[in-house]
Amino acid sequence: MYTFFDKGGRSLTLRPEGTAPTIRAFIENSMINDGLPQRFYYIGPMFRYERPQAGRLRQFHQFGVELIGSAEPFADVEVIQLAKSFLSSLGLSSYKIYLNSIGCPKCRTEYKNALKEYYSQHYEEICEDCKRRFELNVLRLLDCKKDIEIAQRAPKTVEYLCNDCREHYEKLKSILRSLNMPFEEDGNLVRGLDYYTRTVFEVKHDLLGAQSAILAGGRYDGLCKELGGPDLPALGFAAGIERLILAVKSEQLQIPQDSYCDIYVAPLDEQAVVKALEISDSLRKCGLSVIIDVNLRPIKIQLKRANKLNAAIAVIIGEDELLKKAVQVKNLLDQTQSEVEFGYAVDYILDVLKAVRTRNFEHT
């Protein structure tokens, strides 16, 4: 925890993660009344007083999601599927999803005893950190980067799952397989936070070295109750944005550019502006973001600006177009251009934009 005293002598702790705050906000605002399940996301700075190294920072940023109110393994699949499609949308491919089940408090007690028993036989061989973990949180012994062989031979959580936890885990794996979602089981994956139950998962990037976890999450079915709220199952994940950037760079991918607008409307003279304003308004009513050039600059400059703003389409209207009662619709990605009558312009632009977006998504 990043804890310090402020000038008033108060002890302050900066938030280390987003799951507990999300659940607290859910409880404090009685959001259960809006129906279940509910889905949330957050992006923001997090703070942990860790030993800094490449990919491990004291202030970093997370993007995370939480799904509250479902105990079904389908919800686990949805969350893992979302994680994967998010990573694919960045163009990443050199990563693996690791999966495990750490059971519920009931079956974990038996497991922890077995683990303690195992490690007590190896107590003299383990490192000082592990000796501390042995007393504080025996599950974390499996995370040790030094005593890897001892950890690998340790009893596995899945061997101690109760019937309900086993059924949940088997169902989850079978749905993932039927959806062709690649994953690897890692019997030593236990995660560093105490609230997890049943499913835990971690995405590791192949090119990042020691700090290779770019995204991680799992179920925490007891947390809502523990924080004073209703007894609700929940799960989610968070991704470290700095590590994602390292991963994108290591695969030599282009950082996807955000568009400032979908459509850039380019009127070429005063008569055309009125029609251009009308078309802009219709496009905005369809939910698109539209920038219209109100300074009537030469077409070359307007198109340069449209490209700079990363617009997908430019709509050009000049004297000729007004006479023909048509607009020029220019696809700025493949540079194709079509003349479309006023009456069909909005529908046509929507179709082109849909095609551009689908192609962009498939491309990533």
Ligand code: HAM
């Ligand atoms: P976490 O594994 O502690 O999980 O963090 C999630 C991700 O944040 C890590 O996989 C890593 O990419 C990034 N991260 C963590 N610590 C650092 C650091 N010191 N420097 C840079 N990046 C870091 C959680 O925080 C859970 N709240 C995830 C979750 C959401 N579980 C359920 N819902």
